[in-house]
Structures are given as structure tokens and as C-alpha cells.
Amino acid sequence: MAENQYLYAVARIRCREQRLLNASFLEQLVTAPSAEACLRMLREKGWDGGAPEDSDAMLAEEQKRTWDLIRELVKDMSILDVFLYANDYHNLKAAIKECKSQNAFAHIYLNQGTIPAEQIRQAVQENRLDSLPKGMREAAEEARKALLHTGDGQLCDIILDRAALEAVRQAGEESGNEFLKLYGELTVAAADIKIAVRAARTGKNKAFLENALMECETLNLGALTRAALDSEEAVASYLERSDYKDWAPELRKSPSAFERWCDNLLIRRIRPQLRNPFGIGPLAAYILARDSEIKSVRIILAAKRNGLPEDAIRERVRETYV
């Protein structure tokens, strides 16, 4: 009867899906004359958070609305932690670096996480890492030590990014839900591939790759490491032999095309949830769909402000869920 647990929630999400931005609306935003015109159109659509010209506040408000709705609908939010770990580890990274720099940067923290950002900030500042969850505590100790001893910000980032990926993959597996497991696996695989490509481009060594790459079921890390040590083309060739052979042509096109492909693939994989009336899947898919549309709007607004041509914007806008 677990599938009947979210009937009320899924019915509400079905109604909310009607208000998601569709491809034709995003196209209207792309062809709008300016960022201000885009903001006006979004406000007419109900995106009315923040001051009239403050797009950051508007997007933050939309993200908050999504999570407020989900928190209202789901009693045990731990099953959806898989989507929030990235924010937790971002906040941890910010807290450690803020602490090292001895300056306050309150605006760099993200609000949506499994632990309040302020709690993470205080734990790091007051050296009370014991108050953090086990996995996060170990990563925080290691990252802080690395930053203090070597002053290497990138090493600190690698430790925390890897810990975040491990948390996402583990949460996906432990959820017992196929959809969340798939999300965890795809997130880790996409991150590993991006790391391999960047490492190949910047000539990183084997030790770096071993520290940065996270194990997942669908990638052979040994082969990926060897490819990354060789060249970008070797990474693309490896992908052709893996479960992700469709990703190789995008990787050869450009980094932004590859990023877009990863996001689009996720949207395509979650689309069957539009027709699923049972279980947590439609709720999880709605969270991802909202994240994706907010990302697309952010890209369009940034591109409009920087005067990018419409075709260049279109190349970067993500596919829509509805």
C-alpha cells in the first residue's frame, strides 16, 4: 500500500503541473526584447516574488514556493533529501571558506537544505563539527584540514564535491525508489564525466582523478581515469563504449551543449512520471521540473542582460517537463 501514500499529494501536483512553464512560453521569453520584458511576462504568469526588477529574489521565491509545497505534502521529507544534499555541501563549502577568509559572506548560502545553512555556518565557525551528520562531519573535517594545511581551495572543493556525490548516490539507493535511484546514479555519472573532461583539458594527474571521481554502477572509473589522462577525445571514445554512448556527440560539440544534454536527459527520464498517479515519483519529478525551469529562466535573463543573440540563448535553454 506504499504506492497509495501520496495520492492526495500527486493529485495536487497534477494541478500544479498546469502552471509549469512550457516550451512555447520559454520561446516567448527568448524572443522578448529585454530582460525587463521577460520579468514582466513572468510576473503575469504568477512569478511575483521580490521587487519588480529583482530577478534573483523572484527566482529564490519560486524555489522556496516549490519546497514549501513539497513540505506541506510530504510528512517524511527524508526520502527527498537526495535533492537537497548538493545545497548542504555547498553551504558547508561556503562556511569553511568563509571561516578561513575571516570575512562574512551571508549571501553565498542557499536556503533549501536538509540542515539550516545557519546551523552549518555556526558548526564550522565555532568548531563544533560534531553537531553535523556523520558523513558531512567527516568530509568537513577533512576539507577544513586540507584548506588550513595546504591553502588549496580546489582540494577543499574536491573533498566536499565528492562527499556530496556520495551522499546523493547513497540517498538514492537507500530510498528504495527506482526513480530516486536513477536520479542519484545519473547525477553521479554526469558529474564524473564532467570532472573527467575538465581534468583532460587542464592536464590533471591520476591522483587528482582518483580523489575527485565518485564510484557509480554505470561507469568504469578505471577506464574513465585512463581516458581522462589521455585526452578529451579519449573520454568521448570511452563514453561511446559505455551506457552513455548518446552523450559522446554532445561532449564533442561543446561543454555547454554537454551540460544541456545532461539536464535534458534527466527531464526526458522523468517525463513518464506525468502519467504516473501513484508513489513519490511525480513529486520528485515536479521538484526537478521546477528546478529546470528556474535554471532556464536564469539563463535567459542573464543572456538578455548580456545581449546574447536569440540563437545562442536557444542553444542553452533546457527542455521543459510539460
Add this chain to the structure above:
Amino acid sequence: MIILENLGVALALLGAVLAALWAGIGSSIGVGIAGEAAAGVVTEDPAQFSKVLLLQLLPGTQGIYGLLIGFVTLTQIGVMGGSADISVIKGALYLAACLPMAFVGYKSAISQGKASVASIGLVAKRPDQFGKAMIFPAMVETYAILALLISILAIFGIGGLAI
């Protein structure tokens, strides 16, 4: 010995109870899950109340069919009045006659409830497609009606047997 003498009516009564019980349980589950989904839609769009209410009620019919079979059986075996003196064989036949409604009623009500949940989702997205949305759960009703038919024909048929 008194148990053996009355075993026929006891078996028949068991059949009546099973038909009402299982069909009723199935309907309560079906109407319950459809009700949860209906409440979700009405929270977001109160204008859909009448449409989703109809879809919620569809899995409730099995409970009524179970009640009908139970009532007819009780009348036939004389529990509702008259002589309750029936043979063990006849009692067993009444029990068997009630089983289609009991089992098909239970299973079809839950399946119809799930189909109703899906159709309520359809109405939430496309209220203009209500007519089509009604048809999907209504198809499940066919099998509950077939079970009702065979149970009722069997119960009336058994009454005329000289055993």
C-alpha cells in the same frame, strides 16, 4: 448434533456474510483512495468538485452489489422470515454461489479505485475530458456486474433444487 442439523443454514449465512464483507471492504478501499486524490484536486481547483466526486463514487457500487447478494441469500434461506431448514448440500451451494460476488467485488473495487485515481488526475489536467475519464474506471464495473449476475442466478437457481 445440533451443529450438524443447522450446518446448512450456517454455510449459507457464511456465504451471505462473505459477499457483503469482502465487496464492502473492497469498495471502502476503492472509494477511500479515490477520495484522497479527489481532495487533492479540489484543494487546488474547487470548481472540479462535482466531476471528481462522481469518479470517487464509482468503486462504491461493489459494496451495494455485495449487500444485495447478502440480502437475497438471507431471504432465500429463511433467515429474514419463514423456515430456515435447509440441507448441508444446499447450504454449501449457497456459500459457493456467494463467492463470485465476494472475491470479484473485493478485487474489482480496488482496481476501479486505482483507475478512478488515474482518471481524477486526467480531470485535473484536462477538465474538458471528463466524459472519457469516466469510461476507464466504468470498464472495471463490467466484471463486478458479471459476478453479481452469476451469483444472483445461482442463488435463485439453488432455491428450486430438491436436495
